[in-house]
Amino acid sequence: MTVPATGAGAARRRGAWGALAYLVPALVVFGVFIFWPLVKSVLLSVQGTDILGNPSGFVGLVNYSKLFSDPDFLTVLWVTFAFTILTVVPSIAIALFIALLLQTRIRGVRFFRTAFALPFAFSVATASVIFGVLFNPASGVLNGLLSHLGVDKVQWLTNPDLALWSVSGATVWMQIGYNLLVLSAGLGALPEDVLEAARLDGASGLRLQRSIIMPLITPQLFFLVVVGTIHSLQSFGQIRILTVGGPENRTTTLVYSIYEQAFANNNSNYGYASAQAMVLLLIVLIITAVQFGVLERRVFYR
Amino acid sequence: MRSRRGGNLVTYLILGVVFLVVLFPVYYGLVGSFMGERDTNSFPPALWPTHGLHPDNYSSALRIIPLGSQYLTSVGQTLGIMVGQLVTSILAAYAFVFLPLRWRGFWFAVFLSTMMIPFESIIIPNYLLISSLGLKDTIAGLTLPFLATGFGTFLLRQSFLSFPMELRDAARVDGAGNFRFLFSILVPLSRPSLAALGIWSALSAWNMYFWPLLATEDPKHQTIQIGISQLQSSDGDSPGMVLAGVMLALFPTLLLVIFGQRFIVRGLTTGAVK
Numbered sequence: 001m002t003v004p005a006t007g008a009g010a011a012r013r014r015g016a017w018g019a020l021a022y023l024v025p026a027l028v029v030f031g032v033f034i035f036w037p038l039v040k041s042v043l044l045s046v047q048g049t050d051i052l053g054n055p056s057g058f059v060g061l062v063n064y065s066k067l068f069s070d071p072d073f074l075t076v077l078w079v080t081f082a083f084t085i086l087t088v089v090p091s092i093a094i095a096l097f098i099a100l101l102l103q104t105r106i107r108g109v110r111f112f113r114t115a116f117a118l119p120f121a122f123s124v125a126t127a128s129v130i131f132g133v134l135f136n137p138a139s140g141v142l143n144g145l146l147s148h149l150g151v152d153k154v155q156w157l158t159n160p161d162l163a164l165w166s167v168s169g170a171t172v173w174m175q176i177g178y179n180l181l182v183l184s185a186g187l188g189a190l191p192e193d194v195l196e197a198a199r200l201d202g203a204s205g206l207r208l209q210r211s212i213i214m215p216l217i218t219p220q221l222f223f224l225v226v227v228g229t230i231h232s233l234q235s236f237g238q239i240r241i242l243t244v245g246g247p248e249n250r251t252t253t254l255v256y257s258i259y260e261q262a263f264a265n266n267n268s269n270y271g272y273a274s275a276q277a278m279v280l281l282l283i284v285l286i287i288t289a290v291q292f293g294v295l296e297r298r299v300f301y302r
Numbered sequence: 303m304r305s306r307r308g309g310n311l312v313t314y315l316i317l318g319v320v321f322l323v324v325l326f327p328v329y330y331g332l333v334g335s336f337m338g339e340r341d342t343n344s345f346p347p348a349l350w351p352t353h354g355l356h357p358d359n360y361s362s363a364l365r366i367i368p369l370g371s372q373y374l375t376s377v378g379q380t381l382g383i384m385v386g387q388l389v390t391s392i393l394a395a396y397a398f399v400f401l402p403l404r405w406r407g408f409w410f411a412v413f414l415s416t417m418m419i420p421f422e423s424i425i426i427p428n429y430l431l432i433s434s435l436g437l438k439d440t441i442a443g444l445t446l447p448f449l450a451t452g453f454g455t456f457l458l459r460q461s462f463l464s465f466p467m468e469l470r471d472a473a474r475v476d477g478a479g480n481f482r483f484l485f486s487i488l489v490p491l492s493r494p495s496l497a498a499l500g501i502w503s504a505l506s507a508w509n510m511y512f513w514p515l516l517a518t519e520d521p522k523h524q525t526i527q528i529g530i531s532q533l534q535s536s537d538g539d540s541p542g543m544v545l546a547g548v549m550l551a552l553f554p555t556l557l558l559v560i561f562g563q564r565f566i567v568r569g570l571t572t573g574a575v576k
Contacts, residue, residue, distance in 0.1 A: 018480075022397035023409055026390040029450035034416050037427035044426065098320060104313050112317060114560060118328050121559035123509030125527040126548045129534045130331045133342075133541045141330060144346030173327060177559075185567050234420050237511035241531050255422045255512075262426050263516060270426055281423035288418045 041281075044274035053268030063275035072249065073257070073276070079164065080233065080253040086168035087175065087235075088228040092221065094172065095179030100209055103187055113184065120177025124237030131170040132157075132242055160247045167242050167251050171235060179224050186220035187213070226291045230284055254280050331552070335359055335545035342541040359546035363533060366543070368522050369550065372529040375518075376508060376551075379444040379525060383507035384500055386449030391499060394450075395458035396484055400470065416452040422512065429516045439523040444514055448507065454499045457569055461495035462488065498569040501562045508555055526551045 045063055047055040067073050098116055102109055119127070134141050135156040143153045156166040190213065198212045236255045239245060245252040245260060252260065254276060261273035330349075334342060338356040341348040363369060397403050398410060421428075428447050437443035465488065473483045489496065514525040521532070530547040559566065 019397045019401035019403040020409075022393040022401065023403075026394045026413070026450035026455065029390065029447075030412070030416050030452075032431075033428060033447035034419060034424060037424035037431070038419060040427035040430075041424050094324075098324070101313060101317050101320070104310070106310050106313055112321065114563065115321065115325060117559060117563060118325065118556070120566075121505075121552065121555040123527055123551070123555070124511050125509075125531050126331075126552045127327070129530055129544060129548050130327050132534055133334065133544060134327065134330065136541070139343045139345050139347050139541075141347055141349065144349075147346050173324070176324060181563075181567055182570055185570055230420070234422050236422065237531075240511075240515075241534065258422065258425075259512075263429075270430070274426055277423040277426060280420060284420050284423070285418060 038281075041274050041277055044270050045278050047271050049269055049271040051268070053270055055271065059271070063272050064278075066272065067275055067279070075249060076252055076254055076257045076276075079249075079251065082164060083168055083171075083235070083251075083253050084229055084232040086165065087171045087232045088225060090168075091172040091175035091179055091228060092224050095176050095183055095224075096221070098176070099180055099183035099187055100213070102184065103213075116180055117177050119173060120181060122174060122177075124174065124235075125241065127174045128170060128238040128241035131173070131238075135166055135170075135242070157243050158247050160250045163243050163247055163251050167238055170238055170242065171232070174238070175228060175231070179228070182220055182224055183217065186217045190216055222291075226287060229287055233280065233284060254283075331545050331548055334542060335549045337542045339540060339542065343539070356542055359540075359542040360550070362540070362543045363547040363550065367529045367533050367547070369526065369529055369547065371522050372524055372526045373550070375441065375444070375523055376526045378441045379510075379514070380504050380507040382441060382445035383448045384503040386445065387451045387454050387503045388496060388500060390450040391454035391458050392484070392489065392496075394455045395462050396480075396488065398455070398459050399462040399465070400483075401480070413452045413455050416450075417456075421447075425512065425516065428513075432517055437517075439518050439520050443517045444525070445507075447513070451503070454503065457499050458492070458495055461492050465491070494565065494568065497562070498565040501558055501565045502569045505555055505558060505566075 044055060046058060046060060048057055048059045048062070050056040102113055102116070122130075137143060137153050137155050137158070140156075142156065143151075146154065155162065157163050194216070195208070195212065198208055233253075234255055235253060236259065239251050239253060239256045240259070243251040245256050258273045258276045258280070261267055261269040261276065333350055336355045336357060336359065337348065337351045338353050338359075340353040341351055394413065398406065403409065432438060432443045432446070435443075437446070469487065470483065473487055478487070509527065510525070511527050511531075514528050518524045518528065521529070524532075530544070530551050533547045534544050
């Protein structure tokens with residue numbers, strides 16, 4: 001292996017450029033469909049839009065100042081916030097409850113595990129359409145079951161005070177499968193010796209769960225809070241399919257509002273919609289930064 | 303012993319109730335797809351078929367929307383995205399792990415940064431780009447923006463990092479070049495990770511909603527996900543038929559989740575996908 005030094009240097013230099021070639025296919029896709037659109041979004045957000053949807057010149061931060069003085073947009077932010085809380089917290093709590101139940105050593109656990117993961121196979125469209133049928137006020141199963149309890153027909157999706165809860169409920173259902181898979185994987189990887197030692201010390205049932213298991217799966221719980229929040233912020237399909245943002249905009253979240261301004265009814269209000277898209281981006285970036293920077297250190301990692 | 307058995311009984315009871323509640327939408331989707339209007343449109347609606355089975359719901363669904371061609375579109379979109387993501391991720395992950403890459407840290411940060419940008423925040427320029435290229439209603443328009451993935455590259459990099467270096471050196475001594483090593487040694491030996499990435503890509507591509515909604519207009523060229531949501535609004539009076547459409551769209555991913563679960567779990571905690 002005695003190669004002249006200059007030759008090796010040249011080969012290594014060639015190798016370094018050759019190595020970059022392997023990244024090029026991915027980088028081209030990222031450049032054209034992520035990074036350039038990102039720049040374009042920023043540019044669109046500081047321009048006006050004519051009725052045909054073409055940029056009509058630089059307007060500075062007008063779109064942004066319009067946003068934050070628009071009461072409708074403040075409602076959008078509030079709805080987005082409420083929707084996130086109403087989906088992330090229950091979907092993690094329910095999945096955790098099921099995951100802990102499946103921890104007990106009983107027959108048939110494998111069957112239950114597979115069955116409970118089934119909601120994971122549903123797309124936002126398939127799940128939403130099924131829930132649309134269940135929520136149907138005139139002949140839906142939900143009202144059918146409630147009628148046996150003597151409850152009058154509930155307008156699940158058209159009652160302004162209820163619609164967001166209904167859409168959130170459907171979304172919680174869509175999230176359970178994924179959360180359960182993550183938590184089950186975390187619980188499955190718990191060190192058996194620690195659990196055994198705790199059992200020998202007399203810890204059982206609730207005590208074992210609260211003092212031993214919960215601290216050990218905080219990384220998974222934290223991961224789910226972050227991923228779930230980002231995922232909820234991006235929700236679109238269930239709102240479009242179930243409520244179209246209504247009634248009275250009570251289910252218009254940030255992403256749905258972007259869709260409405262830019263695409264619904266040929267609005268083509270790209271400048272204003274892009275400013276909202278930048279708000280979405282900023283929120284997601286802040287959450288990601290918090291994940292990496294502040295909280296990750298406080299979570300119990302083994 | 304007795305208290306243990308009693309505890310188990312309670313566990314079964316709770317599990318059973320949770321099972322019924324959580325899986326009811328799955329049950330009703332399946333059973334409802336075989337129910338006629340006399341069952342679904344009465345009040346209170348039947349919970350199981352009391353007026354005969356109606357497999358014709360499926361043929362009606364196929365008649366009302368061009369479900370056949372939508373199925374093909376979805377298959378094309380899914381295969382395109384899956385193969386594209388596998389190829390670009392394999393190549394990039396290989397360079398990150400095995401090649402003398404200059405500015406490795408910088409490029410890796412570039413790849414990771416793509417995972418932090420929600421597609422919804424850049425969907426407008428993407429839409430304008432695809433429609434100005436005349437790619438609306440095409441498979442190209444449905445797939446192009448998703449042919450590379452930071453998540454996939456990250457997943458494969460983690461797997462390649464655990465590849466035994468001795469094997470790599472042995473292959474090099476035997477005169478295997480980059481491509482020889484990559485495709486006849488590394489790829490075959492990394493099948494579980496590639497399967498994990500493949501399944502994740504396929505699931506998310508098949509289930510996509512927002513982008514196909516924008517990138518297609520002609521019902522013939524829409525994906526099945528858009529198709530079934532139109533089915534709902536075009537015929538809300540026949541829930542059985544609507545649910546039949548849902549079942550058809552659901553079938554492939556249901557199989558993936560039942561039989562590919564261990565691969566799905568492998569990809570789970572690697573990054574924030576879905």
